[in-house]
Amino acid sequence: MVTAFLFIGCKKEGSVNEIPYDLTIEGGINTYTTQQFIRITKPASLDRDHASAVSNATVSINDGQHDIPLKEISSSGVYSGVVMQNKNFFKGYTLTVIYNNKKYTATDTLLPVLPIDSTYIPAVVTNRNGGYRVTIPKHTFGTSTAQQWLILATGKTWTESKFDENFPFSYSHTFGTPDALHPLTQQSRVLDLAISDHVNIYKFSLSEAYSTYLYNLFQETDWKGLLSSVPGNVKGNISGKASGFFYATDVEMQERPLKTLAGK
Template sequence: MNTFIKLGLLFVGILLTSCTDVIEVEVPEAAPKLVIEASIDWEKGTTGSVQTINLSLSTPYFDEDQLNPVTNATVKVTNNATGAVFNFTNQNNGSYRTYNFKPVVNNEYDLEVVYNNETYTATETLMPVVAIDEVYQSIDEGFDKDALEVNVLFTDPAGIENFYLMKFQRKGGYLAELFDISDEFTDGNQMSIFYEDEEFVVGDMIDIQLFGISKQYYNYIRLLIEQASDGGPFATIPAQLKGNCINTSNPENNAYGYFRLTQVAKESITFIE
């Protein structure tokens, strides 16, 4: 046994002293692409007049500086039903903002971004959302009977194809938890969504947002959530997802990101004893 241990240690020592060469791998870098973060979210009970669209350029994966804002573009959104045009003012930090947006559910809107002499467009419909019926905490409705969980109830309208996005964000946390929801098998019923985490403790506050989304955006965000989650050893290799922002000047140079319009219901809960 002692001989085996000595031989093992000698072998490890040889490995540690022989593996000293640094291998540099050339990583190909793609040309920067425009990234469009255009989420028009109308909170229930508000006018929805203040809206912001963010523009940036993509950066190489290993770059230390991941922020590359675009500050020389023009941005506007048009309501195709009414003809109303909403110009977004450049904030000189990558953000473009309007203070007079008028959201109308089930109306179709066009986005137009002009950057570097190229025009990017997208079309979406502003989808309505139902109210949240109830939010409560529990420990006995999830998978881990010792973990605190948030439970959200809302009632799906009958006879209408609906799609939802639910977002849970712990105060002070970095990442939100997203759930894509379809009423394909629950049309007209009260729907129950729960979110549990073994790290939740009494005193944690959870912000909850329920978005009404289009079928087109549902298909996009569902794939994005799947790619962002741990799919295990048999998961498919993530592929680049195409959003709905099209470069009409140069179709080979489409933008990353998505133009969505949603109505959103918000609630929050703080865990108690």
């Protein structure tokens, strides 16, 4: 999902050689499939110009009653396991990682996603040259519920295991724009499709903690401007010196013909 939004933050003081964390942890629990995936890497540094996979870690997820072990897939740093009880709404899921005699933990609460409703989909569909143009803003502010979206052309699908694929997510934030005095230039994605085409719409629930983390993270990336402060590290919910956010998300997916969305 979105924990790929991780970066090496610049510290305001101290040596530029200092890396503020030992590990980067990506992934979480989702309701779309019982097969779950977590990726663990060591961050890039001056001595290592790319992140490297972490093998031989002990990884488990607790569903509130049981610890479910996750096994590494082919020395990739990706750990996977089946969590049958993946729909314990309003309950916490806890990730535990043990590596190099250090223990890292994180907990997030699973909230139910609001059903996809044609009266509100963060996209504008207009007629263009005998087809349809779909304009999808990356950020929408001041919504009643924080949500994450993914709108893909037919034939393209989302899966949690594709950590290296840059899925074009969009976000509905309960917070306002980060700087009302200096309005943001809207970031949007455009799809030009045929009249007969469909789109796959994915909608993800976000806990309050995760939505706040994402908003803070975007202030350091998407919304960083000339008048912004010096970048800092955005701390997730993982204990110890680990970067990232272990999330729990409910997922709904619908396939819709474009003509039903035109003018919405």
